[in-house]
Amino acid sequence: MTRTTVSGAVGQGTGRRLSYVAFAAVIVVYLAIIQVGGLIVRNAFGAERDTMTTTYGVLVSMVLPLGVALLFVYGVVAYLGWWQPVLRDDRPVRLWVMIVPAILVVAILLAINYGALLGKGFAFILVFLLATQLVGWGEEGLFRGIGVTVLRQHGLREGQVALWSSLIFGAAHLSNAIGSGVSALPQALVVSFAGYFFYLTRRVSGGNILNSVLHGLFDFSLLTGTAILANQGSYPGTLAPILVYIVLAVLLLVRRRKIEPAGDPTGGTA
Known part of the structure; x- marks a missing residue:
């Protein structure tokens, strides 16, 4: 990694240049912190069971490793000097694209299992909300922040940035095969689509905040209808996403050809 001037599509100012190999290494370390570090922490603190059904389990199995992973991501951002291009996006899209985060909000509200949450208590809700926000901010910082900046820095057209950042995001979720086996394959495909929605949210909002918050809330809503319902049937609201x-x-x-501003020369997202 060498220091270079980062301008235009990746923001104003100076920063280091990150190769594709180095970016892949950052992803591997991030996933290792969550998967391997999470396993070590669960064993060390005796939280091998009910990792997402108790407040203690969520703190140990999720908040601790995810918190370390988040610090790692933004430590990398600080080292690269990429605060500007990671946190802000200077590639606007047409205003109608705001419908993407709006629809995501509707899905979140429909998917939350309110009854299950009320049964868990206030402390659990807060800790679970914290854990899922750590997921949102960590993954968006890595894939839509660092990832998008890397791809733009290497001269990819915006359509290629959209495609590859989403596919890389989906492929990274194959690491879930460690705990869920082959079911991680369809999950990776679905996550790739979600990655594209979060990418558009980043661009239409002009930064990496709204997509990070919505990502965390989206995971929160999904998990309330699945993971925290031990020994119960599935929740119908999970069909909303x-x-x-x-x-x-x-x-x-x-409307793929009406995403970019008229006359945009960067190649579009189609």
């Missing part, structure tokens, strides 16, 4: 994926996919496919 699936329907939203379909709606957004169709909408963006139909």
Whole structure:
């Protein structure tokens, strides 16, 4: 990694240049902190069971490793000198794209299992919300922050940035095969679509904050209908994100040529 001037699409100011190999190494370390570090922490603190059904389990199995992973991501951002391009996005899209985060908010509100949360208590809700926000800020900082900046820095057109940042995001979730086996494969595919939605949210909001918050809330809503319901049936609200994926996919496919501002020379997101 060498110091260079970072300008234009990746923000104003100076910063280091990150190679694709170095970016891959950053991803591997991030995943290792969560997967391997999480396993070590769970064993050390006796939280091998019910990792997401008790306040203590969430603190040990999620908040601790995710917190360290988040510090690692933004430590990398600080080392690279990329605060500007990671936290702000200077590639606007047309205003109608704001419908993407708006629809995501609707999905979040529909998917939350309010009854299950109330049964868990206030302390659990706060800790679980913290844990999922750590996921959102960590993954968005890594994939939509550092990842998008790396791809732009290497001269990719914006359509390529959208595609590859989303695919890399999905591929990284294959690491979940450690705990869930082959079910991680369809999850990686679905996550790639989600990555594109968060990418558009970053661009339409002009920064990496809204997509980070929504990412965390999206995971929060999904997990309230699945992971915290030990020995119970599935929650119908979890169908909302699936329907939203379909709606957004169709909408963006139909309007793919109306995402970039008129006359934009960067290649578009189609």
